[in-house]
Amino acid sequence: MVAISPDLPLQGDRSHHARRLAVLLAGLLVVVAVVSLGWGASGTSLPRAVGDLLAGRELAVQDRVVLLDIRLPRVLMGVFVGASLAVSGAVMQGLFRNPLADPGLVGVSAGAGLGAILAIVLGGALPAALAGVFGWYLVPFAAFFGGWTTTLVLYRIATRRGRTSVATMLLAGIALAAIMSAVAGVVILRANDAQLRDLTFWGLGSLAGANWPKLLAAAPIMALALACSPMLARGLNALALGEAAAGHVGIRVQRVKNRAILTVAAATGAAVAVSGGIGFVGIVVPHLLRLAIGPDHRWLLVNSALLGAVMLLVADMVSRTVIAPAELPIGIVTAIFGGPFFLWILLRNRGVLDL
Numbered sequence: 292m293v294a295i296s297p298d299l300p301l302q303g304d305r306s307h308h309a310r311r312l313a314v315l316l317a318g319l320l321v322v323v324a325v326v327s328l329g330w331g332a333s334g335t336s337l338p339r340a341v342g343d344l345l346a347g348r349e350l351a352v353q354d355r356v357v358l359l360d361i362r363l364p365r366v367l368m369g370v371f372v373g374a375s376l377a378v379s380g381a382v383m384q385g386l387f388r389n390p391l392a393d394p395g396l397v398g399v400s401a402g403a404g405l406g407a408i409l410a411i412v413l414g415g416a417l418p419a420a421l422a423g424v425f426g427w428y429l430v431p432f433a434a435f436f437g438g439w440t441t442t443l444v445l446y447r448i449a450t451r452r453g454r455t456s457v458a459t460m461l462l463a464g465i466a467l468a469a470i471m472s473a474v475a476g477v478v479i480l481r482a483n484d485a486q487l488r489d490l491t492f493w494g495l496g497s498l499a500g501a502n503w504p505k506l507l508a509a510a511p512i513m514a515l516a517l518a519c520s521p522m523l524a525r526g527l528n529a530l531a532l533g534e535a536a537a538g539h540v541g542i543r544v545q546r547v548k549n550r551a552i553l554t555v556a557a558a559t560g561a562a563v564a565v566s567g568g569i570g571f572v573g574i575v576v577p578h579l580l581r582l583a584i585g586p587d588h589r590w591l592l593v594n595s596a597l598l599g600a601v602m603l604l605v606a607d608m609v610s611r612t613v614i615a616p617a618e619l620p621i622g623i624v625t626a627i628f629g630g631p632f633f634l635w636i637l638l639r640n641r642g643v644l645d646l
Contacts, residue, residue: 305584305585305587305590306587306589306590308583308584309584309585309587309590309591309594310590312580312583312584312590312594313590313593313594313597316594316597316598316601317597319597319601320370320597320600320601320604323601323604323605324366324370324604325337326608327362327365327366327369327604327607327608328358328362328363328366329362330362330608330611330612331357331362331611335353335354335357335358337358339354340354340358360502360503364501364502364503364505364506365498365499365501365607366604367501367506367510368498368501368505368506368509368510368565368566369498369501369600369603369604369607370600370603370604371506371509371510371513371514371517371562371600372498372513372562372565372566372569372603373572373599373600373601373602373603373604374513374517374595374596374597374599374600375513375516375517375558375559375561375562375599376394376395376558376559376562376569376572376573376599376603377572377573377576377577377595377596377598377599377600377602378516378517378520378554378558378592378595378596378599379394379399379554379555379558379559379562379573380392380393380394380572380573380574380576380577380595381573381576381577381580381588381591381592381595382520382523382527382551382554382555382592383397383399383551383555383573384574384577384578385523385527385528385530385531385551385588385591386446386527386530386548386551386552386555387449387460388530388531389460390574390577390578390581390636391460391461391574391633391636391637392460392574393570393571393573393574394438394555394559394573395568395569395570395571395573395574396461396464396570396574396633397445397460397461397463397464397467397468398441398445398463398464398465398466398467398468398471399438399441399442399445399464399555399556399559400438400559400563400568400570401441401467401468401471401472401475401568402437402438402440402441402442402467402471403434403435403437403438403441403556403559403560403562403563403564404434404437404471404475404563404567404568405437405471405472405474405475405478406433406434406435406436406437406438406560406564407430407431407433407434407437407560407563407564408475408478408479408490409433409437409478410429410430410432410433410434411430411482411486411490412478412479412481412482412486412490413478413481414429414430428508430508430564430565431508431509431512431560431561431564431565433564434560434561434563434564435512435556435557435560435561435564436556436560437471437560438555438556438557438559438560438563439552439553439556439557439560440556441467441471441556442552442555442556443552444467445460445463445464445467446548446552448460448463449463495567495568495620495621495622495623496566496567496568496569496570496620496621496622496625497566497567497610497618497620497621497622498566498607498621499618500565501565501566505565506565508565509561509562509564509565510561512557512558512560512561513557513558513561513562515557516554516555516557516558516561517558517596519550519554520554520558520592520596521589521592521593522550523547523550523551523554523588523592524587524588524589524591524592525542525588525589526542526543526544526546526547526550526551527547527551527588528586528587528588528589529542529547530542530544530547531586566621567622568622569603569621569622569625570622570625570626570629571625571626571628571629571630571632571633572599572602572603572625572629573599574629574632574633574636575602575628575629575632575633576595576598576599576602577591577595578632578636579598580594580595580598603621603625606621606624606625606628607621609624610623610624
């Protein structure tokens with residue numbers, strides 16, 4: 292009997308194609324980020340600002356404020372949030388071994404949102420010394436804890452005797468999301484007008500609230516989760532063979548599970564803390580990439596981060612354009628395209644999923 296190494300691709304060697312796709316997506320991300328930086332209804336011109344910098348001239352006040360204080364943190368936030376949501380979806384799909392797992396669909400985003408809402412509404416009741424210790428990190432940390440707790444509970448409910456039930460996972464996710472939403476509603480009733488304005492974007496998600504303090508608070512958490520995710524690739528590849536087979540080839544299954552849950556909670560929690568509930572990125576991106584480059588997580592996770600960032604920046608540009616000068620919540624844009632795609636995945640896999 293020949294042992295199967297988790298370091299090898301699971302369905303043929305498409306690593307060369309995956310490598311080229313990663314280079315292409317990296318270049319596309321740079322282009323989309325530059326376009327997004329110059330995209331907007333104001334009279335600010337990115338080429339003019341770049342020309343001023345190259346000529347050694349000081350930027351005009353409007354150009355400096357719009358480009359450096361408004362658009363640049365928004366673009367960077369979109370990159371981190373899109374990459375985090377896409378990688379979280381890829382990791383969850385590998386952990387649960389099904390294409391329907393997604394932080395937004397199974398209640399993880401709701402748990403992270405509840406943590407963030409608790410921090411925003413009740414954070415003022417914390418002792419001054421404790422609030423000073425957390426600072427801007429209070430909301431991302433609370434969102435991380437909420438996402439981590441929800442992911443752990445979901446995994447415990449859906450897994451029995453080493454096997455994870457897709458139907459149980461989806462139903463438990465719906466129930467957990469309902470519970471989290473109900474608790475969040477009770478908490479929001481205690482919010483004042485200022486806090487309610489901060490919470491308005493949670494329902495559908497938005498990057499409009501991006502600024503440097505929020506970015507500096509959440510980006511390190513998302514960056515750490517993204518940096519750690521490739522370390523899960525070998526274990527997730529092995530889990531595709533089944534938990535028993537993964538153990539036989541030397542994978543410490545429980546350690547992989549714990550690290551995967553922690554990574555998803557950190558990435559999703561920090562993303563939800565700063566952008567609200569943006570759905571379907573975590574299910575659409577990994578599935579498209581599996582069709583293109585296969586299920587090898589060594590390349591799937593890297594390409595998911597790049598494609599997720601590109602897709603969210605494009606969705607953000609659409610949200611700023613469709614009803615300009617007003618702004619369409621970005622969650623509506625992702626739902627318009629992601630909802631039909633999810634139905635297609637469900638219909639395509641309903642025989643395999645036995646739902």
